[in-house]
Amino acid sequence: MSSENKQWIEVGNTDQIDMEDLIRFDHEGKTYAIYHIEDGFYATDGICTHEAVHLEEGIVMDDEIECPMHQGIFNIKTGKAMGPPVCIDLKTYQVKVEENKIYIEI
Amino acid sequence: MENNINYNIVILGGGQAAAHAATTIRQEDESSSLAIITNENYLPYERPPLSKSFLLNKVKESDFLFYNEDHYKNLNIDILKNEEVINIDFEKKLLESKNKKITYTKLLIATGCKNRSLDLENVNSDDVYYLRDINESIQIKNKLDLAKNILIIGGGFIGLEIASSANQLGKNVDVIELADSLMGRIVPKEIATIVKNKHQKNGVNVHLNTKIISTTKIDDGYEINLSDNSLVKCDMIIVGIGAMPNIDIFKDSPLKIDNGILTDQNNKTSIENVFAAGDVANFFHPLYEENIRLESWKHAQNHGVAAGKNITGIKTEYKEIPWMWSDQYDLNLQLTGRCDQYDSFIKRGKDENEGIIYFFIKNNKIVGACGLGIGGKIGKDIRLAGMLSEKKVEIEEDFLSDPSSKLNKLLKK
Ligand SMILES: Cc1cc2nc3c(=O)[nH]c(=O)nc-3n(C[C@H](O)[C@H](O)[C@H](O)COP(=O)(O)OP(=O)(O)OC[C@H]3O[C@@H](n4cnc5c(N)ncnc54)[C@H](O)[C@@H]3O)c2cc1C
Ligand code: FES
Numbered sequence: 001m002s003s004e005n006k007q008w009i010e011v012g013n014t015d016q017i018d019m020e021d022l023i024r025f026d027h028e029g030k031t032y033a034i035y036h037i038e039d040g041f042y043a044t045d046g047i048c049t050h051e052a053v054h055l056e057e058g059i060v061m062d063d064e065i066e067c068p069m070h071q072g073i074f075n076i077k078t079g080k081a082m083g084p085p086v087c088i089d090l091k092t093y094q095v096k097v098e099e100n101k102i103y104i105e106i
Numbered sequence: 107m108e109n110n111i112n113y114n115i116v117i118l119g120g121g122q123a124a125a126h127a128a129t130t131i132r133q134e135d136e137s138s139s140l141a142i143i144t145n146e147n148y149l150p151y152e153r154p155p156l157s158k159s160f161l162l163n164k165v166k167e168s169d170f171l172f173y174n175e176d177h178y179k180n181l182n183i184d185i186l187k188n189e190e191v192i193n194i195d196f197e198k199k200l201l202e203s204k205n206k207k208i209t210y211t212k213l214l215i216a217t218g219c220k221n222r223s224l225d226l227e228n229v230n231s232d233d234v235y236y237l238r239d240i241n242e243s244i245q246i247k248n249k250l251d252l253a254k255n256i257l258i259i260g261g262g263f264i265g266l267e268i269a270s271s272a273n274q275l276g277k278n279v280d281v282i283e284l285a286d287s288l289m290g291r292i293v294p295k296e297i298a299t300i301v302k303n304k305h306q307k308n309g310v311n312v313h314l315n316t317k318i319i320s321t322t323k324i325d326d327g328y329e330i331n332l333s334d335n336s337l338v339k340c341d342m343i344i345v346g347i348g349a350m351p352n353i354d355i356f357k358d359s360p361l362k363i364d365n366g367i368l369t370d371q372n373n374k375t376s377i378e379n380v381f382a383a384g385d386v387a388n389f390f391h392p393l394y395e396e397n398i399r400l401e402s403w404k405h406a407q408n409h410g411v412a413a414g415k416n417i418t419g420i421k422t423e424y425k426e427i428p429w430m431w432s433d434q435y436d437l438n439l440q441l442t443g444r445c446d447q448y449d450s451f452i453k454r455g456k457d458e459n460e461g462i463i464y465f466f467i468k469n470n471k472i473v474g475a476c477g478l479g480i481g482g483k484i485g486k487d488i489r490l491a492g493m494l495s496e497k498k499v500e501i502e503e504d505f506l507s508d509p510s511s512k513l514n515k516l517l518k519k
Pocket of ligand 2: 048049050051052053067068069070071072073085086
């Protein structure tokens with residue numbers, strides 16, 4: 001998709017996501033994961049690249065998300081797959097916060 | 107390549123622990139010569155797909171190598187494939203395969219496990235399949251293409267995973283298990299029953315408390331009489347009755363062995379400059395204050411990393427909380443901590459849809475947990491249970507048993 005087609009979509013309020021946690025956000029048939037970490041809010045694809053499990057049930061540690069199924073780890077900021085069993089990176093998305101509302105660019 | 111070779115560091119066995127140890131050694135030590143010796147014809151690879159996604163043709167061999175060829179080349183790690191070490195002389199620091207003599211200064215033993223075998227009367231051993239490595243998985247795959255009726259002997263994790271895969275490939279499957287519950291004693295009966303029901307709902311015949319009475323060869327396979335009075339016709343037999351550490355070559359050596367190679371918390375064996383890691387090691391766990399041996403993916407990785415550090419002289423105490431999983435159909439089962447030594451348990455959740463977890467409790471603290479759920483349902487709580495057990499946090503039954511309470515709150519206390 002070219003950047004012109006991208007748009008900011010409202011995800012919810014900042015107080016909906018605890019610090020060091022994430023929520024699932026579904027939009028037009030796709031699932032995203034929205035994280036709240038020390039450095040702010042971040043967004044990635046919501047489904048693990050290993051075996052298609054929702055990351056929603058995963059655990060956030062510092063700036064990493066650990067998949068609930070086989071403990072594959074991704075960097076939240078870059079989407080990088082940190083090692084086996086995951087080897088394909090997660091897609092990441094731009095996030096902005098305005099008046100306590102979170103938006104992602106998709 | 108020469109037949110007499112010397113390396114500073116040799117890793118015997120080319121599986122998961124070996125791959126991670128070698129890579130870690132190179133992060134700390136760029137100059138020592140380093141080799142992995144394996145009897146397999148492959149670079150180190152993950153075994154979990156062998157009974158699951160690989161059998162289901164969802165992944166190919168190259169998808170589950172830990173690292174590709176370039177990784178080892180770039181790190182200057184020699185991988186000697188198809189070299190079965192048949193003799194070892196710890197005094198001379200010498201390993202021997204059929205054609206090679208390899209000397210070392212430091213040795214890491216990471217030979218993993220081998221399957222227990224079973225003698226079946228009237229059955230040609232070529233007709234009996236086992237699963238541990240890629241070649242065996244390929245053989246099973248090829249035979250599954252032709253076979254219709256599969257008998258699986260042993261209702262442990264690997265047998266049941268193969269049953270799940272064979273069922274998904276449209277085969278008729280019978281599983282027989284000697285005990286009165288699947289997956290051994292450490293999985294709570296309620297959870298084992300949910301798994302059994304899932305198999306049965308999908309059409310797998312599960313025979314508990316059952317042994318083989320007699321086997322007869324028939325034209326296109328075998329007719330098997332079972333102690334539960336059923337008669338099973340099969341054209342393929344797969345045995346999954348557990349594994350034991352690969353230690354045969356050390357039998358007449360001074361290396362101390364007791365259910366695997368005994369090590370301390372730093373991967374050190376009873377012999378100076380000889381280390382062990384992964385499935386083959388019966389290691390001292392500082393948290394549990396006794397030796398334990400694990401057969402699990404995560405442990406093989408982390409124990410390998412710790413061994414790599416310890417070999418290069420960075421003293422690293424290994425005290426990870428045990429964790430493993432098994433996937434069958436859309437079910438994901440996980441075990442963490444100690445699931446065999448507890449006073450009582452606390453249950454959370456009622457079924458696989460909600461996620462069901464048994465927390466094992468000793469002295470009012472979690473020592474382990476076993477959970478079952480669809481997809482990743484129970485992963486987070488199992489992970490947190492592991493962390494709570496490590497931190498020895500006191501727990502309250504009402505809080506733990508309520509699926510809506512967030513376990514990470516306890517960690518932050
Ligand atoms: C089919 C299957 C499915 C599994 N699924 C899961 C799962 O879902 N979840 C989970 O947590 N764990 C699972 N495991 C367990 C996990 O794969 C193992 O715990 C892990 O592979 C152990 O790593 P290791 O390096 O200790 O040994 P291994 O990976 O077994 O490697 C040992 C290597 O040493 C070689 N070797 C042995 N003796 C010699 C010799 N004399 N000379 C040369 N080479 C030798 C062997 O051939 C092998 O290549 C599974 C295992 C199997 C077999
Ligand atoms: S499904 Fe995420 S690590 Fe396997």
